[in-house]
């Protein structure tokens with residue numbers, strides 16, 4: 001599942017508003033076509049997530065462990081000279097892709113969105129295992145911060161940061177199946193935006209969250 005390409009780019013969600021990088025277009029290698037580069041980057045992010053799941057599930061022999069460590073070090077050494085300032089980076093900054101081109105949190109596949117709400121699916125691979133088939137209790141707030149943060153900063157809203165994120169774990173969140181995820185605005189007053197979100201497995205409520213997002217003042221990091 002994690003290796004499937006993005007079925008269609010989504011619109012109107014996760015746009016963090018005017019940013020220096022946004023004004024200049026979506027981040028891409030200089031000279032590259034941003035759309036084609038985004039597709040390639042998504043393939044890479046899916047491959048990386050698939051690798052982490054496969055690694056988490058497998059028990060390779062010692063030789064394989066050592067060969068893998070050597071291969072990964074070779075790639076790190078190739079990438080290090082290409083390090084770029086945060087504003088130019090691609091990882092996590094392609095809000096036109098469902099997973100933002102990152103592997104830190106599971107990919108959020110957006111099915112429907114408007115100015116005040118968003119619905120989609122999320123699937124936690126084995127990389128996010130806590131124990132006994134249940135997702136790690138830290139990975140659940142991670143996806144809540146992802147969906148709430150992107151919605152809180154969507155449309156024409158100025159950027160905000162999470163001030164609190166309260167999560168209730170109502171039943172185990174299973175590793176493997178597609179889960180439904182939903183987020184919506186509760187209120188928006190001055191700089192304060194309160195949003196809620198839920199994760200369901202079928203009809204079962206797995207977890208729910210409330211977040212306060214506070215709009216940043218000019219110059220606030």
Ligand SMILES: CCCCC/C=C\C/C=C\C/C=C\C/C=C\CCCC(=O)SCCNC(=O)CCNC(=O)[C@H](O)C(C)(C)COP(=O)(O)OP(=O)(O)OC[C@H]1O[C@@H](n2cnc3c(N)ncnc32)[C@H](O)[C@@H]1OP(=O)(O)O
Pocket residue numbers: 014016019092093094095100145146147148149150153159160161162163164191192212214215216217220
């Ligand atoms: C997000 C911008 C970053 C830009 C990134 C650019 C590109 C990236 C591209 C793509 C990324 C795509 C998606 C990202 C996905 C998710 C994003 C998630 C966002 C985060 O994950 S971000 C990290 C975690 N986050 C922090 O690192 C915040 C640390 N913190 C602070 O930076 C300050 O703390 C701040 C700014 C929050 C407030 O500080 P402040 O000084 O500006 O304002 P102040 O304290 O006066 O609060 C104003 C009113 O909020 C009330 N209030 C405040 N805190 C409260 C609390 N905890 N409980 C109850 N009420 C609270 C006060 O009581 C007052 O209320 P009232 O006005 O009624 O009195």
